[in-house]
Amino acid sequence: MVQSPSRSGHPPIQQLQTIADLLNTPALARLYAHILQRGPITVSEIIDELDIPQGTAYDYVENLETAGLVEKTRDQRPYKYDVESITLTLSTDGETQTITPALIAAVARRDKDKDIEVYIERHGLDGLAVALEYAGEYVDGTVNHRIAARELDLSPLEAEIILQALEPVASEYADAIA
Amino acid sequence: MKTAYIADTGVFVRCGGPDKDKFQRLRRALQQADVSLRIPQRVYEELGGDPAADEYPSGNMPYPDGFEEG
Numbered sequence: 502m503v504q505s506p507s508r509s510g511h512p513p514i515q516q517l518q519t520i521a522d523l524l525n526t527p528a529l530a531r532l533y534a535h536i537l538q539r540g541p542i543t544v545s546e547i548i549d550e551l552d553i554p555q556g557t558a559y560d561y562v563e564n565l566e567t568a569g570l571v572e573k574t575r576d577q578r579p580y581k582y583d584v585e586s587i588t589l590t591l592s593t594d595g596e597t598q599t600i601t602p603a604l605i606a607a608v609a610r611r612d613k614d615k616d617i618e619v620y621i622e623r624h625g626l627d628g629l630a631v632a633l634e635y636a637g638e639y640v641d642g643t644v645n646h647r648i649a650a651r652e653l654d655l656s657p658l659e660a661e662i663i664l665q666a667l668e669p670v671a672s673e674y675a676d677a678i679a
Numbered sequence: 680m681k682t683a684y685i686a687d688t689g690v691f692v693r694c695g696g697p698d699k700d701k702f703q704r705l706r707r708a709l710q711q712a713d714v715s716l717r718i719p720q721r722v723y724e725e726l727g728g729d730p731a732a733d734e735y736p737s738g739n740m741p742y743p744d745g746f747e748e749g
Contacts, residue, residue, distance in 0.1 A: 619735045646688060657725040661692045662735050 513589070519568030520589055523605050524626055528553060530609035532561050533570065533584065537602050538673070540583035541574040596627075603674035604630050607667055616666040620659075628653075635660075636667035640675060686716040688725045 523530045535551055536542055548558045562582060565571040575581040589600040607629060611618045621629050631653065638644035650660035694701040709715065718726075 616735050657688060658692070659735070661688050661725075665689065665692055 516568055516570065516587065517589065519564065519570055520587065520600055520605075522564070523570075524600070524608055527609055527612045528557070529561050529564075530605050531612070532558065533565060534602070534606040534609040536562075536565075536571055536582055537584045537586070537606070540571075541581035542583075543579040543581050545579065598627055598630055600630070601674070603670055604633055606674065607633055607670045610666075610670065614666050616662050620663045620666070632663050633667055633671065636664050636671035637675065639664045640668060640671045682714075684714055684716050686718055686722070688722050690716075691722075691726055 523533055531551060532547060532553070535547060539546075539550070544558050544562055547553075547562070548555055551558075562571060565584075566573070566582070569585060570587060571582045571584050573580050574583045584602075586602055587600070588602075591598050591600070604626075607617065608621075608626070611621055617629070620632065624632070632649075635644055635649045635653065639646075639649065646661035646664055647657050649655070649664060650657040653660060655663075690705075694705050696702060697706075
């Protein structure tokens, strides 16, 4: 079952495909997270700030716009873009996971933060999503690495590493995660 | 009265190993203040006890040299 509160009128399955791309393509996730953080923003500003090739940036923005994940906020050139905040809840037999902008922002860091990269390799994106919830509580001070380690079945050291790696994302999206 | 400084695992994960700038800054600050950090046995074990953590760049830290084991 797929649920997406789609204010934009874009169908959930089409959004699902683009979100799958977001999760599989760190550069695309980075661009999405950047628009989320800095939007409304023009494509040339994105190119300057993220240092990605011009063609790639335009392609990515176009894909995101087609899927309804970003929208033009200015109809004259230079166009400015802002994101439609998404949450997508996936349920498979007995397991539910929600894909949020914070998760996409965490994935966006995997190229630059090898601790996140290794964690995804070891525990998958589902593992990362759960760790991100703990990172929110870690930032609030309600959970420490030992509690997270016990509940996530990690060593305390691995828990501390991923909690610290996710800390910037958890802080930035504190309202959204809680 | 004597003050003891006790450090938890997170401090060492945050600082990284001796090749990291943060580690050097911590060491310098401790030397200047003429204090040493005490670490509980549990922290000592956490820092060295997980082979899986070696895969992580931040997991690769040697036992903190010069710190007293509590």
